Amino acid sequence: MIEGWGRLPRPGREVRSEDFEDLTRDRALSRGLGRSYGDSSLPAQAGAVVASSVLADRLLSFAPESGVFRAEAGLSLQALNRLFLPRGFYSPIAPGTQYITLGGMVASDVHGKNHHRDGCFGAHVRRLKLRAADGRVVECGPDLEDELFRATVGGMGLTGHILEVEARLTRVPSSWILAETERIHDIDRFIDGLKEAGKDWPYTMGWIDCLSRGARLGRGILMRGRWAEPGEAPPAFPAPQRRPAVPFVLPGFVVSRLTVRLFNALYYGTHLPRLKRKLRHPEAFFYPLDAIGHWNRMYGPRGFTQYQCVLPDAAGRGAARRFLELLTRLGGASMLCVIKDCGAEGVGLLSFPKPGISIALDIPVRDHTQALVDALNELVIAEGGRVYLTKDQFTRPQHFRAMEPRLAEWLRIRRQWDPEGRIRSAQSVRIFGDTP
Amino acid sequence: MRVAFLGASKGMGRALARLMAARGDGLFLLGRDTEDLTRSARDLEVRAGRGTVGVAACDLLQPEGFGAALAAAEKALGGLDAVVVTAGLFAPQERLEEDATLARRVLEADFSGAVLFCEEARKRLLARGGGTLCVFSSVAGERGRKPVVLYGAAKAGLSHYLEGLDHKFRAQGLKTVCVKPGFVKTSMTDGLTPPPFAGEPDDVARIVLRAIDRGTPVVYAPPIWRWIMAVIRLLPRAVMRKIGF
Numbered sequence: 001m002i003e004g005w006g007r008l009p010r011p012g013r014e015v016r017s018e019d020f021e022d023l024t025r026d027r028a029l030s031r032g033l034g035r036s037y038g039d040s041s042l043p044a045q046a047g048a049v050v051a052s053s054v055l056a057d058r059l060l061s062f063a064p065e066s067g068v069f070r071a072e073a074g075l076s077l078q079a080l081n082r083l084f085l086p087r088g089f090y091s092p093i094a095p096g097t098q099y100i101t102l103g104g105m106v107a108s109d110v111h112g113k114n115h116h117r118d119g120c121f122g123a124h125v126r127r128l129k130l131r132a133a134d135g136r137v138v139e140c141g142p143d144l145e146d147e148l149f150r151a152t153v154g155g156m157g158l159t160g161h162i163l164e165v166e167a168r169l170t171r172v173p174s175s176w177i178l179a180e181t182e183r184i185h186d187i188d189r190f191i192d193g194l195k196e197a198g199k200d201w202p203y204t205m206g207w208i209d210c211l212s213r214g215a216r217l218g219r220g221i222l223m224r225g226r227w228a229e230p231g232e233a234p235p236a237f238p239a240p241q242r243r244p245a246v247p248f249v250l251p252g253f254v255v256s257r258l259t260v261r262l263f264n265a266l267y268y269g270t271h272l273p274r275l276k277r278k279l280r281h282p283e284a285f286f287y288p289l290d291a292i293g294h295w296n297r298m299y300g301p302r303g304f305t306q307y308q309c310v311l312p313d314a315a316g317r318g319a320a321r322r323f324l325e326l327l328t329r330l331g332g333a334s335m336l337c338v339i340k341d342c343g344a345e346g347v348g349l350l351s352f353p354k355p356g357i358s359i360a361l362d363i364p365v366r367d368h369t370q371a372l373v374d375a376l377n378e379l380v381i382a383e384g385g386r387v388y389l390t391k392d393q394f395t396r397p398q399h400f401r402a403m404e405p406r407l408a409e410w411l412r413i414r415r416q417w418d419p420e421g422r423i424r425s426a427q428s429v430r431i432f433g434d435t436p
Numbered sequence: 437m438r439v440a441f442l443g444a445s446k447g448m449g450r451a452l453a454r455l456m457a458a459r460g461d462g463l464f465l466l467g468r469d470t471e472d473l474t475r476s477a478r479d480l481e482v483r484a485g486r487g488t489v490g491v492a493a494c495d496l497l498q499p500e501g502f503g504a505a506l507a508a509a510e511k512a513l514g515g516l517d518a519v520v521v522t523a524g525l526f527a528p529q530e531r532l533e534e535d536a537t538l539a540r541r542v543l544e545a546d547f548s549g550a551v552l553f554c555e556e557a558r559k560r561l562l563a564r565g566g567g568t569l570c571v572f573s574s575v576a577g578e579r580g581r582k583p584v585v586l587y588g589a590a591k592a593g594l595s596h597y598l599e600g601l602d603h604k605f606r607a608q609g610l611k612t613v614c615v616k617p618g619f620v621k622t623s624m625t626d627g628l629t630p631p632p633f634a635g636e637p638d639d640v641a642r643i644v645l646r647a648i649d650r651g652t653p654v655v656y657a658p659p660i661w662r663w664i665m666a667v668i669r670l671l672p673r674a675v676m677r678k679i680g681f
Binding site for chain 2: 016017062
């Protein structure tokens, strides 16, 4: 069995080797650390073999003058950050977890708290080495086979196996983050607060209580941060943190409407005073969820899905309110509901973000989950938004087509490089109609 | 520490070489595929952030090349303080039973090749007044067992040799470190079902590095395998014949 982070399994098997380039020969799919929530890294054919990149984790070059590095695709973001932070460099993009590979960062074109300012990971990539569907090994980048590059960035690994990644790290003034957190009373003020903070702060995001209703709808905690200047931070490097783990799959009732309500009330209510400012360990600031190993086991034996959509600025400020109202009406309890403003669309043709407000929520899988996702998707389509394939396991093909005007272009390029449809995943079968 | 390393491009060897590079040890890599070794050398250089890592071809199945390979390492490093051998060949017992050519390769690489390489390393280290010879054997060599009849036999011979070497030459300054990994999740064991207590290469590497620094003659990694094998060694033959371990 093989599963994504949402723990919905599918028959299949991973094979690992340091020689990932050789391993990808004639394979339909490769995967990294398996942190995409849904079925993007699961085999199209039940029982098939997926090539794992995780042992291909060598750094091949680094230029301290420019911050440009090249590495094999299985290198994890955690390894990259821990190696380069003491030298004054950090990944330009910090997504929700460090337990992802460079290949996965490209395939999902990940974004982070600084999307409003620095875009997605793809904007910082200079070269990719791919094994195309016909077996050839090709290089691409913004100035070389640019069509293939744009289809690969955010292309969910469906244009070829990503073997090597060359990208640029960001120079940072210290090893610490100066962070502020602030309590916000409702969703409208939240969105204003995000936009306002985005003007001065490189890193912004918020957690919202999506069970509160009425005047308190969308209350939550807004976080903003920046790298501390040398004078503001201790010279010592933050030590890597040891982490506890959820030791086994918890029973399904642990995450219920009642427990989520309790958690949310405590999290919001205990945030005193209203505004806090302190120095944070970058891992604690960027990756709070990584602090608990296997936290996905919390959602019980049926697993969970994450629903992440972006509601465009064009839909107006009311779109987020309408989304949350529908969610509360449908009873979608979520302990983790993250809100973030997005900047311009990236280079990737299937890249998720576009200017607007992104909302991400964890939904434990229940009998009505498909209906819930369908209803949310219909609202997102009406607002002109779209969903993030990396999180998705339930979106219907017609819904995705309605959300994604760039899809035809992406499919055209993909067909050009893979006319026989050799490279495919469970997700591409579900959404793009590939043959299993 | 100046280290000649045979087998640093994969698995536990890769993890150990990275720890050594990170703390500033000088490394020279030996292995079969120089193109692949060069990629590992670049990796170690970037991780260390200083110095260069050289490479030379060396194959456990070609003992005639051992002298030249170690000489190249000694020259590039400007001396030699330690030699580490993590290289070896592995195949499941069923495949070795079917394929005599493969069985011969495994036996030669893991026993006679490894021993002859150590002999060459021993002479060079002793000529310099001593040093550390760290070699990866296996818990498979602790007792004759069904899943590792042939591989275990080669590793048993290797462990035996390393013990003798340690007894004979420690007084002259040659510290022999025999590493006996239990089941570790690497590409070598990919596809096998990991037993409980299976280890990770990074954890093994930390344990081995400490053993190298201290000159510990025998080290089990992960450490729990010392006790597992102690029990296995005590089991009566009648029991060993019944169980599949």
